[in-house]
Amino acid sequence: MKSGTDLAATELFAGLGDPVLESMNFLNQIAERYPEAVSFAAGRPTEAFFDVGSITRYLDRYHAYLRDERSMSPARISRALFQYGNTKGLINDLIATHLSTDEDIRADPESVVVTVGCQEAMLLVLRAFRRDERDVALAVSPTYVGLTGAARLVDMPVVPVAGGPDGIDLDVLAETIRRVRQEGRRPRLCYVMPDFANPSGLSIDVSVRRRLLDLAAAEDVLLLEDNPYGLFNDGGPRPPTLKALDRNRTVIYLGSFAKTVFPGARVGYVVADQRVATADGFSVRLADELAKVKSMVTVNTSPFTQAMIGGALLENEFSLARANRREHDLYRSNLAEVGSGLRARLERAGLSGLVQVNAPSGGFFLVVTLPVPVGNEMLEHSARTHQVIWTPMAHFYESSEPTRELRLSISTLTPQTIEQGLDRLVRMIGEQVSARVAVA
């Protein structure tokens, strides 16, 4: 062991050296080291409408709700805010009303567990379903790293299911379930982001959603639906979520307020209305089983942060679609500008035959495919030499092989940074492609 050290990395959890956990670190470090670079990397929401005044406004609004609509005494209100609270949450009723208002999802508040961001919700679900080494999670690939990372913490393998151009390939899913079972393993859940997925930007068609539900029910595999970006569409009607279509309790629904209220609240939730048969012949809610896990992870979600989210829901009559009109317009405009601006520049640079850009109709992300491998070295070069950063798609695959894709995020850009960033990006791409062509 190196002198001056106290323990060796080889004595610690092997997952700490896992590419998934390392990749978050690497990407954050690049962003920190090149603060002047235009960033197409950040998956965070816009800061354009953050308003410090909203904190006390939301808290006051929730306080008034407890006092006037729930008839709580001052002592009960201060207990609700300051004291330890119910592990399942404080604002479950308000979240259920929001889900009915914005998503046409009918959720019993008792099926909701309020979590410290959606990340904790993923961890709770994966921990609950990981019984032994035979249990595996399936995940539409490429996959959000938060899911993969949480699975690492509970030692649950993630088996990728190639998403393909439709967001999910049901034949591949059926075949994967079969293969996993043949290996003596149990596919328990399939993680899927049907709306503007991170990182692919793709959405799943309604008819495919229905067939996915049927397949999952038939195969006895639960769907773990994650929906952080659904509201940010092209302005047309939104397709129903899997949970809104779910008639057989096939879907566990993950929700986040990070993109629709603000990330700093660290409030998310899970709707788990499945019934669990106990050994002694009773049945309990899956949500209550998840709460048992939560009691040993974070005890309960801060009632202050829940109060802020509750206040935001009350102020907007439970509609986050309504609350996010400005954000919606900004993201929609940014996505259109980045897509069209990138295509125009590639055209002018004579690269349009070599470089593909996908065309999501909403969300935060689009994917660019180059004719050359795209990895961390290219990102580092891009940041240092061209002052533009983005995310190598390799970080979102289970295999560590480089891919030819990079992910662009549009959420924190302005018209100025879009123009400047795309100029730099296309210069970098041109340089990389011609270097390869010259070598070849």
Add this chain to the structure above:
Amino acid sequence: MKSGTDLAATELFAGLGDPVLESMNFLNQIAERYPEAVSFAAGRPTEAFFDVGSITRYLDRYHAYLRDERSMSPARISRALFQYGNTKGLINDLIATHLSTDEDIRADPESVVVTVGCQEAMLLVLRAFRRDERDVALAVSPTYVGLTGAARLVDMPVVPVAGGPDGIDLDVLAETIRRVRQEGRRPRLCYVMPDFANPSGLSIDVSVRRRLLDLAAAEDVLLLEDNPYGLFNDGGPRPPTLKALDRNRTVIYLGSFAKTVFPGARVGYVVADQRVATADGFSVRLADELAKVKSMVTVNTSPFTQAMIGGALLENEFSLARANRREHDLYRSNLAEVGSGLRARLERAGLSGLVQVNAPSGGFFLVVTLPVPVGNEMLEHSARTHQVIWTPMAHFYESSEPTRELRLSISTLTPQTIEQGLDRLVRMIGEQVSARVAVA
């Protein structure tokens, strides 16, 4: 499987049926079912000084600190509060100053990870040290259930080390380490609460603390020190924490603001200044490794809740001893009243020879030993028939055998509830003891 259910408990994480997770549920249910009972069960802080006005006062204070002392622009401040933040935390510097002020602990802010309550801190540490099935945690027994529960989630066995009357028995500890190694297992950490432990109420003498540090360093077992109650002593000088005495980075220190500011913030922290040797010859901070785990548990601790704690620290010039003068007096008085009131009543009832009451000099808890087994049935009877609740100590032991002890918590009582509760408790004890004596 029971009809109308979707899955069987036997398909889920076996820990969900573990007595540790069930016991929390059972104890909460008793408290909910008998709201009129006098509760000696709750480990929560007093609600006597909760002040809704403190929320905005603390937030404003932290906001002014960022603006005036850290010279942050309004845009940077709102980003710090609303956006995703550093996984290790936002108020690490303020926590380090507090540790130096109140505890004489010199902590580099970079060695601090701010967590969602101390519970998350335990989970991060145990996950990081659980490499494979050979790794075990030692814990002074009886043990706080949060530690045992977190260990269950990461499949890490907890080996009890009988605490005995001195709070820890070093011979037993040395022998346990030897035995665990002989079994081919690795004792990685020993969990210990040296000040007014939950549940025993016992504290460890300074000379024993020093020898414990020496033993742990010699045996290459880290100490996981938890200190939620240290401030609430008898008014005399406080002994140094293990971390304050630590010269060899033998101690990982767990901190909580749940009892010293308020539980609803859900803010705790861990000081992990150990250096980890990496495979490629570098060394990294253990705190940074813990942050990698945290990034997949909760991403980061809510900056709003950190701001509240930060504001409380600033308002009190970093001294929570100073901030908690009223609480300190209340707990000290309650502990004395419960101890002396109980002894006097036992005396009057002719039970003082049969029933022992320990005499902690601070903290929230004391332990009563009966001449008969004390279990959940007795608690349920006590709640229903005598309207008084408390905690069977059996919940704090790895073995499921009943013990003869019960834990009393003094933190939420008033002079009135103390008198009333002790009357009921002694009536219940008298009934139980004489029933046994009659049978025998």
